[in-house]
Amino acid sequence: MELGRRIGLKLGLSTREAFGRALAELGEEVPNIVVIDGDVNNSTRTEHFAKRFPERFFNFGIAESNMVGVAGGMAACGKIPVVASFACFLMCNAFDQLRMSVAYPRMNVKLVGSHAGISIGQDGPSQMGVEDVALACALGGFVVIVPADEVETREAVRAAIYHNGPVYIRVGRPEVPIVYTDGCNFTIGKANKLRDGRDVTLIANGIMVAAALEAAHLLEQDGISARVLDMHTVKPIDAYAIEEAARDTGAIVVAEEHFAYGGLGSVVAMAAAERYPVPIGFVNLGDTYSRSGDPDDLLRYYGLTADNIAETAKRTIGRKR
Amino acid sequence: MAVAPALGIEQLREKARLIRKHIIVMTTLAGSGHPTTALSMVEVVVALYFGGILRYDPSNPYWEDRDRFILSKGHGCPALYAVLAEAGYFPVEQLKTLRQLGSPLEGHPNMRALPGIEASTGSLGQGLSIGLGHALAARLDGRDYHVFTMVGDGECDEGQVWEAAMAAKHFKVDNLTCIVDHNKYQQTGCVFDVMDYRPFADKWRAFGWHVQEIDGHDLEQVLSALRLAKSKPIKGTPTVIIAHTIKGKGVSFLEHRSDMHGRAIKIDEAKRALEELGWSWEGELD
Secondary structure (H helix, E strand, O other), X not given: OOOOHXXXXXXXXXXXXXXXXXXXXXXXXXXXXXXXXXXXXXXXXXXXXXXXXXXXXXXXXXXXXXXXXXXXXXHHOOOEEEEEEEHHHXXXXXXXXXXXXXXXXXXXXXXXXXXXXXXHOOOOHHHOEOOHHHHHHHOOOOEEEOOOOHHHHHHHHHXXXXXXXOEEEEOOOOEEEOOOOOOOOOOOOOOEEEEOOOOEEEEEOXXXXXXXXXXXXXXXXXXXXXXEEEOOEEEOOXXXXXXXXXXHHOOEXXXXXXXXXXXXXXXXHHHHHHHOOOOEEEEOOOOOOOOOOOXXXXXXXXXXXXXXXXXXXXXXXXXXX | OOEOOOOOHHHHHHHHHHHHHHHHHHHHHHOOOOXXXXXXXXXXXXXXXXXXXOEOOOOOOOOOOOOXXXXXXXXXXXXXXXXXXXXXXXXXHHHHHOOOOOOOOOOOOOOOOOOOOOXXXXXXXXXXXXXXXXXXXXXXXXXXXXXXXXXXXXXXXXXXXXXXXXXXXXXXXXXXXXXXXXXXXXXXXXXXXXXXXXXXXXHHHHOOOEEEEEEOOOHHHHHHHHHHHHOOOOOOOOEEXXXXXXXXXXXXXXXXXXXXXXXXXXXXXXXXXXXXXXXXXXXXXX
């Protein structure tokens, strides 16, 4: 993956692999964890947990609706079910089960959607979760987390397990640059300020955090000072950090590997509109499905790049009053 | 606390008559609901809660070793509410608050509002999966409780029911029983006209389930079928009880009616219904 390379970020694990390893470690510590997968355990990497705790692992076949319902029942009995599949299949196929068997009764179920975004590449749009964050945010009482790298994913999985209530974590297929080289302080609902700045704030999550850091570097070369916020939790959103960013920098750009409607951009815009309206620019996948292709080619083709974030930042700064 | 004392057949019949009165009164006062759907399932829930089948304790509704009854066909909830009230989960008087703002007796079951409700249902197709979750949790925890889930026959149009049926057999779950309230009608007509899934019992057999077919209003048949299911007749095999029932059972002018799904009856109709059931309506419908 090219993102972050220009500023020297090193490739780490994929966030799905980091999730799988973290889950297997937590399995020792939290005996109530049960893991449910829809026959993609070697893709979601729940296989690590399955190997260590076979009696607490269930492959329910390619039947997402049923496995989410089962998770709701297990949670009612005090288990902490972690349900994993591709983001698109989990969130789209089982949405009503997430609503009725998890969200409405406030069940302590953790959902992990892997292969999110267009960076899965060659398998194409049918396998790409590009609506998953919007769907998860729409579910009442859900916490929605999009970690940036392997370090943050490990912390996010731990926080999700210790949070009492439904959580959706979005993870990806490709190996991604390590943003948190010195560890990560992770609190659900609290954005991490990775870089401070005066002229604009770049708010991103997932792989776009590396792109935002790179964009800040590019802007600096043009004499523009950019703050970078890793908004790993989309819901509940850190409205305070957004208000502060709006006050301090007067312009915001939101970058995400997701459709335009209902994702991080929408949530940030809502918070800013209510608390401190400033011009906001958006870098995302718009409203149309992607194509098959090499992940880096796709990210460039759809403008999920540091260059596009920097350009968008300049345009947004130009709209300041 | 173990199993609630089992009533004899005559007392159970009387209890069923009482539950039917509650269903008519509460839905009529609410002015909406699904009385005919509730009336078809009365004998099964009466047998479960008062026939010595379920192990439960109304003073400890979250007792970990309790047997579970999950009403997947959530719109039948007036019958379940009436049974839970009679069993002592909450005062019988509260039945008259059905569907009112602030009442724990919501239009469809809300497990977070009313102790004794095991699952929030109302979106059809999900209860058997939830029941399977409870059943697997029992295995993980080394508990011996049994899980009964009631689904509607129209509900069996939902693919998720069959996903759950497949998985229950695959995981060799024998502490799970599915009861189909086979009252032959769904919202817009006869189930076989809406979606003809016959042969129905053979479908369950093909999914690997042990099948019993009974008259769902004959309390002796209901009791023996539930007892057999709970005894896990075939190791590693879940049981389905297909209970042939009559939608609107007990009130002549509601039975077999295809146009009464999801409609409460009017006060004068309710008076006639209560008279047919052998109850005075004086003071009941105010």
